[in-house]
Amino acid sequence: MLSKNEATQIIYSAIDAVNADLPADARVGKSPSTHLVGEKGALDSLGLINLTMAIEKSIREKWQGAITLVTQEIMMAEKSPFETVDTLAQYMSGLNLGAKKNG
Numbered sequence: 001m002l003s004k005n006e007a008t009q010i011i012y013s014a015i016d017a018v019n020a021d022l023p024a025d026a027r028v029g030k031s032p033s034t035h036l037v038g039e040k041g042a043l044d045s046l047g048l049i050n051l052t053m054a055i056e057k058s059i060r061e062k063w064q065g066a067i068t069l070v071t072q073e074i075m076m077a078e079k080s081p082f083e084t085v086d087t088l089a090q091y092m093s094g095l096n097l098g099a100k101k102n103g
Contacts, residue, residue, distance in 0.1 A: 001093065008085065018047055018051050033084055036083065056068070067095055069092070
């Protein structure tokens with residue numbers, strides 16, 4: 001399992017990857033309280049897909065395992081774990097990676 005701190009660092013790295021493709025005035029902040037989606041969200045649907053892909057890639061590389069962050073249950077949930085960096089890190093820390101850390 002990921003610790004919340006490890007999850008946060010993975011999210012921040014993914015935000016860096018997403019920000020590399022965004023103009024300076026549209027970049028996503030790296031803070032636990034940064035809103036990712038929703039009314040105050042910094043990401044549009046394509047940005048969320050890119051962030052999710054970067055996170056999943058990082059986990060595959062570092063943990064030699066695969067996860068799927070977006071599931072049908074998550075899409076149907078009343079409160080999205082993608083609301084803020086903090087809620088996403090909390091959600092990720094509860095996932096079973098089924099693999100061991102690489103390095």
